Amino acid sequence: MGLNILQKSKIKKGMRIFLRVDCNVPLSGRKVKEESAWRLEQTLQDIREYQKRGAIVVLAGHLGRPDGQTKLTLSLKPVARWYEKKLGCELSFEKNILSDKAVSRIKDLRAGSIIMLENLRFYKEEENDNYGFAKKLSRLADIYVNNAFGVCHREHASIHAITKYLPSYAGSVVIEEVENLSRPRAFPFVLVLGGIKLNTKMPILLKLGKEADEILVGGGVALAISSVEQGEVLQISGVDISRNERMLARQVMKKFADKLVSPIDYIAIRDAKVQTILASNLKRSDQLIDIGLSTQRLFKASVKNAKSIVYNGCLGSLVTGAESGTQSIAQALPIKNKIQSIVGGGDTVGFLQSKNLLSHFSFVSTGGGAMLAYLAGKKLPGLEVLEKK
Secondary structure, three states, X not given: OOEOXXXXXXOOOOOEEEEEEOOOOOEEOOEEOHHHOHHHHOOHHHHHHHHHOOOEEEEEOOOOOOOOOOOHHHOOHHHHHHHHHHHOOOOEEEOOOOOHHHHHHHHOOOOOOEXXXXXXXXXXXXXXXXXXXXXXXXXXXXXXXXXXXXXXXXXXXXXXXXXXXXXXXXXXXXXXXXXXXXXOOOOOEEEEEOOOOOOOOHHHHHHHOOOOOEEEEOHHHHHHHHHHHHOOOOEEOOEEOOHHHHHHHHHHHHHOOOOEEOOOEEEEXXXXXXXXXXXXXXXXXXXXXXXOHHHHHHHHHHHHOOOEEEEEOOOOOOOOOOOHHHHHHHHHOOOOOOOEEEEEOHHHHHHHHHOOOHHXXXXXXXXXXXXXXXXXXXXXXHXXXXXXX
């Protein structure tokens, strides 16, 4: 995929760059949780480059799901403070992002300044891909750069419609994502999938499952399969595995019978006690919290022999004491660059970051749903508009 790339020579002093970033990160006490700031950290390189060349950087993004309403708990002020600390300079903040005053204020900023806009999703027009809204946003800048790969699968105004009104380019984060996710996989290739629901993984399963030598499953994905195998409607987080999930599980089991590796045991709570239970003995009342130790050994043997790995979704619930499955598989990987290993998904990456295990992966994707969509071969609206014509 050939994307429009902003050449450094085109960045002029005083040029206003609308930089869309993925700042949808967890907050704690009105502060960005440092262990969850990995998405933000990826954007610093481009910001520093633009600032060094005298551009005026207009940072834009979203946080949470305010549904078109102003919610102070979802303000981007804490994110602005995080950037201020990391960049070592003062950041301006603009609440009234569509006003004439905002346009004048940004025009009057000195070269090298940075300003952050309030949460774009405070406006319902953002998620509706409203062109009128996008045109108003475009008044704030001279060019547009998308550095938010994690939302490139969304047809939103600041991702899609705005490119109609400004010269548009892919930032370094987006470029790196496309390059790494497009790289041919070496064999043996192991696909590792967890998370809560199987239906969100079906597109990537159907696409990459055909290439994979083995498909290792955990979390709700595995429980859907175990429900079919045992003829028992199991639960995840107290909710029954749905009929649709069980139907999808049957399709997966039939299509990939020769390469699907599901858990042989689980760590679960039964009779108020944490214990190891064989998959063949699961009951609906069991509170399943992780894959078992025998399954961990089985999975670790597979990833140790792999030449390439794609990993998405937690294998357990990640509640206290229930994180060994996800952790042990990551620990089994050789340190990065030994093999081609890709991991993505906010919860998964956030957890691995907290355990200092991201160094085991050759590439850490900033996308969850966007990574899954791209690897499944789907068209991403945010990328299509950045392709070279």
